[in-house]
Amino acid sequence: MLVLTRRAGESIVIGDEVRVVVLEVRGDTVRLGIEAPRSIQVHRAEVYAEVQAANAAAVSRADNLGSVAGRLQRMARPKPGPPPGRKPAGREPTGRKPAGREPAGREPAGGSASAADRGTPRGPVHGPDGEPDRG
Amino acid sequence: MLTRSRAPASSLPAPAGVDQLGADAIPGGMPVHEDVPVLTFVRSLPGFPELDRFLLVRVGEDEDAGDADPEVPTVLYELRSVQQPEIRFLTAVPTVFFPDYTVELDDPACADLGLDDADDALVLVILTVGADPEPTTANLVAPVVVNARTRVAAQVILSASDWPVRATVA
Numbered sequence: 001m002l003v004l005t006r007r008a009g010e011s012i013v014i015g016d017e018v019r020v021v022v023l024e025v026r027g028d029t030v031r032l033g034i035e036a037p038r039s040i041q042v043h044r045a046e047v048y049a050e051v052q053a054a055n056a057a058a059v060s061r062a063d064n065l066g067s068v069a070g071r072l073q074r075m076a077r078p079k080p081g082p083p084p085g086r087k088p089a090g091r092e093p094t095g096r097k098p099a100g101r102e103p104a105g106r107e108p109a110g111g112s113a114s115a116a117d118r119g120t121p122r123g124p125v126h127g128p129d130g131e132p133d134r135g
Numbered sequence: 136m137l138t139r140s141r142a143p144a145s146s147l148p149a150p151a152g153v154d155q156l157g158a159d160a161i162p163g164g165m166p167v168h169e170d171v172p173v174l175t176f177v178r179s180l181p182g183f184p185e186l187d188r189f190l191l192v193r194v195g196e197d198e199d200a201g202d203a204d205p206e207v208p209t210v211l212y213e214l215r216s217v218q219q220p221e222i223r224f225l226t227a228v229p230t231v232f233f234p235d236y237t238v239e240l241d242d243p244a245c246a247d248l249g250l251d252d253a254d255d256a257l258v259l260v261i262l263t264v265g266a267d268p269e270p271t272t273a274n275l276v277a278p279v280v281v282n283a284r285t286r287v288a289a290q291v292i293l294s295a296s297d298w299p300v301r302a303t304v305a
Contacts, residue, residue, distance in 0.1 A: 038243045041178070043292055051277040051292055052182035054300045058263040058274065060213070060223045068264045068271060069194050069211055069225065075305060076210040076231040 173217060174281055174288040177247045181277070181290065188217040189288070191281070194225070212259055214279070226259035226279060232304050233260075238278055244291050248282045257281040261290075262304060272301040 004012060011021040018040065021033040034042050176187040194211035210231050216222035229236045238258050240250065250256055258280055260273040275298035281288040 038246065041292075043294055047276070047292060047294055048181060050300050051274070051290070054263065054274045054277070055180055055182040055224075055261065055290075058224050058261045060225050060264060065213075065223075065225060065264065072227065072232075072262075072271070072305060073194075073210055 172286050174214070174286050177287060177289045181292075183216075183222065186216050186218055186222060189214040189224075190217060191286075214259075214261075225262045225264060227262055227273060227304070229258060229260045229273065229275065229278065232273065233275065233302065236260075236275060236298070238280065238291070238293065239296075240280065240291060244280070244289070247289055248280060248287055249285055250280075250282050255282050255284045257283045263301065270303045271305050273304050274300050275302050276300045 006012065006022045008022050008025050011019055013019050017037050019035040021035075022030060023033050024031040036042055172191045174189045174191050176189065179185055179187050190213075192213040192215055193209045194213050208228065210228050212226050212228075214224040214226055240248075240256075245251065248256075258278050260275055260278050263272045263274070265271045276296060277290050277292045277300070279288055279290050
């Protein structure tokens with residue numbers, strides 16, 4: 001492993017396109033700024049490892065998929081009442097902004113940010129079983 | 136053009152040049168509808184290098200509804216690798232199970248996906264089916280975002296968020 005010593009404000013380059021700047025050193029915490037082309041994904045190592053592991057665990061086995069799918073579908077089915085989905089139903093008002101779930105330190109949402117937020121199909125779909133546990 | 140609220144990607148007409156596989160081409164047990172869109176991922180899924188094309192298969196309308204009602208939104212989709220058909224992910228439309236879940240894409244992610252209209256985005260979360268009695272969980276920190284217009288997709292890691300990687304669904 002190449003080992004370099006840098007001070008705050010100094011940087012290193014990796015190849016032609018990646019630059020890592022030491023922004024601040026405080027105690028045992030180092031803040032880094034990374035400039036890289038969009039094609040190069042930059043993540044905290046532990047987050048990426050966690051997603052890798054989650055994906056590996058999520059690969060479905062055919063045997064129990066059917067029953068679980070059926071159960072989830074029933075959870076998602078609207079309660080008895082007005083016939084569901086007869087019009088573009090349950091569509092929330094456009095222009096709705098996500099609220100109350102703004103984690104600290106997030107970049108302010110730019111024009112196209114949060115594009116996906118309103119993009120999921122919304123139907124009359126509220127599980128009858130109360131609040132899901134967000135673990 | 137169909138409205139996004141009730142017509143997610145799989146019922147959109149195939150854009151020119153996009154592969155379209157018929158149900159006959161797909162082995163496996165889940166109910167399959169006539170037209171199955173093929174998603175092209177801008178990069179492979181973490182942990183699955185080289186897999187970048189997946190069928191987006193609707194799951195389960197047939198099971199207890201008799202004739203599928205095209206106006207009832209699909210809740211579950213299966214992502215099935217084109218390159219390795221045995222690799223399959225069960226995914227869900229998250230708002231059904233997590234009403235307060237939101238996904239904020241930064242500009243590079245939107246650019247990757249060619250998304251400039253939120254209505255083009257289909258957000259799916261990957262489910263890990265728990266072997267009973269373990270719960271089924273959803274990965275909220277790394278949703279799959281699909282540009283329903285172009286069928287370009289990516290698993291986006293929401294690094295700045297604090298959504299869990301394993302949120303209990305059921």
